[in-house]
Amino acid sequence: MNEDNKQVVLVDERRVQQLVYAVNRRAPLDAVQLLERESDELVASVLEQLESTLAMRILANMDLKRAEMLTPIIQDRVGEQWLVNQSYPEDSIGRIMEPPIEAFRVDMLVKDVVNVLRESSVDRQIVYAYAVDKEMKLMGVIVMRDLLFARSYDCIEDIMVEQPFYFRASSSIGDAMRAVLLRHYPIYPVCDEDCKLVGFIRGYALFERRTYELTAHSGQMVGVVKEEHVTTPWLKCLFMRHPWLQLNLLTAFVAGAVVGFFDETIAQVVVLAAFLPVLAGQSGNTGCQALAVTLRGLTLNELKPGMERKVVIKEGILGLCNGVLVGITAALGMFIYASSVGSEVPVKLAFVVLLAMLGSCIASGVTGVMIPLILRRLGADPVTASTIFLTTATDVISMGLLLILASIVIL
Numbered sequence: 001m002n003e004d005n006k007q008v009v010l011v012d013e014r015r016v017q018q019l020v021y022a023v024n025r026r027a028p029l030d031a032v033q034l035l036e037r038e039s040d041e042l043v044a045s046v047l048e049q050l051e052s053t054l055a056m057r058i059l060a061n062m063d064l065k066r067a068e069m070l071t072p073i074i075q076d077r078v079g080e081q082w083l084v085n086q087s088y089p090e091d092s093i094g095r096i097m098e099p100p101i102e103a104f105r106v107d108m109l110v111k112d113v114v115n116v117l118r119e120s121s122v123d124r125q126i127v128y129a130y131a132v133d134k135e136m137k138l139m140g141v142i143v144m145r146d147l148l149f150a151r152s153y154d155c156i157e158d159i160m161v162e163q164p165f166y167f168r169a170s171s172s173i174g175d176a177m178r179a180v181l182l183r184h185y186p187i188y189p190v191c192d193e194d195c196k197l198v199g200f201i202r203g204y205a206l207f208e209r210r211t212y213e214l215t216a217h218s219g220q221m222v223g224v225v226k227e228e229h230v231t232t233p234w235l236k237c238l239f240m241r242h243p244w245l246q247l248n249l250l251t252a253f254v255a256g257a258v259v260g261f262f263d264e265t266i267a268q269v270v271v272l273a274a275f276l277p278v279l280a281g282q283s284g285n286t287g288c289q290a291l292a293v294t295l296r297g298l299t300l301n302e303l304k305p306g307m308e309r310k311v312v313i314k315e316g317i318l319g320l321c322n323g324v325l326v327g328i329t330a331a332l333g334m335f336i337y338a339s340s341v342g343s344e345v346p347v348k349l350a351f352v353v354l355l356a357m358l359g360s361c362i363a364s365g366v367t368g369v370m371i372p373l374i375l376r377r378l379g380a381d382p383v384t385a386s387t388i389f390l391t392t393a394t395d396v397i398s399m400g401l402l403l404i405l406a407s408i409v410i411l
Contacts, residue, residue: 012042019046028057040066044073051125052078053202056098060085077101081199093176094169096206097190097199102129104156106139111152113142127186131160136196138166138189166191169198176206247388255395262403269345271338272406275330275353276399282326283360283398287390290315290368298372298382312369319365320358327357345410352405360398367393 019038023031023046035043035058047055047070055078059067071079081099088094101120104113117126129142140160150159166189167176180188180203188206190199259276294311297303303311331354338346371389372382 012045016042016045016049020049023050023058024054028054028061031058032061040070040073044070044075044079047078048075052081052098052101053205056082056085056096057205060096084198088169089172091172091174092169093167093171093173093190093201093206094198096173097169097201100130100189100197100199102126103132103136103197104129104142106131106133106155106157106160108156109152110147110150110154110156110159113156114147114152117147129156130164130189130197130200131156132197138164138191138195138197140164141189164189166195167201168193173206180206252392252395254392255399258396258400259403262400262407265403265407269343269349269406269410271334271341271343271349272402274337275334276402278330279353279356279360279398279402280395282330282357283364283394284391286319286322286361287364287368287394288387290318290365291372291386291390294369294372295382295386298376308369308373312366315365315369316362319362322365323358323361326361327354330354330357348410349406352402352409355405356398356402359401360394363397363401364394367397 019035019042022034026034031054035046038046047058050058059070059078059082062070067082071082073079077099081097085095085097102117104116113129117129120126126144128144129147130138131140131142133139139157140162141164142156142160146159146161147156165183165185167179169190169192171179184203186203188201188203189197190201192198265272293315294303297311331350334353335346335350338349343349368390371386371393375382375386
């Protein structure tokens with residue numbers, strides 16, 4: 001019986017080493033899939049032997065329920081730190097920080113710190129160490145070069161860089177990215193509201209997270225949530241996407257109702273039907289340009305409070321200029337087309353298209369700015385399904401304007 005137990009332990013240890021080797025050569029998402037079918041005890045043993053940065057990233061990408069089950073089993077600081085991270089908002093620095101392993105009391109001697117770091121460097125890459133007081137308040141950062149050339153009996157308080165830059169754990173990823181635009185450090189300390197050191201974050205992890213957020217924006221604009229990936233099961237994708245498609249259908253009914261309201265106008269001037277999609281497409285593209293610039297400004301914090309009116313006026317002027325230029329081209333196209341089909345009023349039709357294109361481009365540019373600003377004012381994500389709302393607004397405005405002008409000028 002004892003021999004059987006020894007054999008089981010031996011097999012488990014061998015499997016742990018195999019998984020550690022495999023996980024170290026994979027991206028976190030791939031590592032999660034690799035560990036998905038393994039037992040909790042085996043996965044915990046693997047995470048304990050990984051470098052803390054990778055272990056934290058794997059836990060962060062796991063299903064929340066399983067990660068919560070694993071953390072009590074993990075015997076090192078990774079599990080404890082993950083639980084601490086969960087207490088912070090999802091889009092905050094605290095969610096992706098690592099445990100503050102290289103933290104030392106300011107009264108420690110250089111030789112003692114070096115001995116500790118020498119042991120730690122076997123398993124992890126060390127860039128900075130941090131000096132803290134007895135309450136774990138951040139006092140300074142220790143650069144490895146200064147530690148190398150210091151005398152062994154010096155206190156680290158004598159060689160540390162005082163008042164270092166640090167993040168608040170509650171700060172958002174977006175705010176952190178803007179704060180480091182002119183700072184390019186490999187590691188940043190993270191403190192709580194009382195300036196106590198609670199972790200650190202690597203620069204590449206910060207940019208990696210922000211890159212992921214930015215890639216999610218294009219999907220959110222059309223109703224694809226950022227939690228969806230190419231590996232997400234189709235049934236789950238259906239439940240996440242379908243509500244937005246229903247909303248899109250409802251808004252399409254609104255645009256269709258506008259066209260239906262002017263069915264008599266279209267029946268008398270059939271040539272207008274050929275230019276409805278042209279006008280809708282052009283105004284929609286104009287609105288998307290304004291929307292993209294506005295979302296970029298909100299993401300990079302370029303759009304400060306009080307600037308909204310200036311941006312709206314700017315997009316209105318751009319819409320006016322673009323509307324005149326494309327309106328002339330569209331009017332010429334309408335004149336040629338109307339003449340070729342034997343219309344009796346080609347000049348009036350061209351004039352109607354010119355005015356409709358001008359008005360819809362102005363309205364679309366202003367709408368492209370207003371939609372994300374209104375969503376933000378309501379407390380919603382400015383990116384979420386903004387394209388759906390914009391498309392509806394531009395379709396209703398452009399097609400409605402064309403048909404209203406045709407009813408006034410021609411009929």
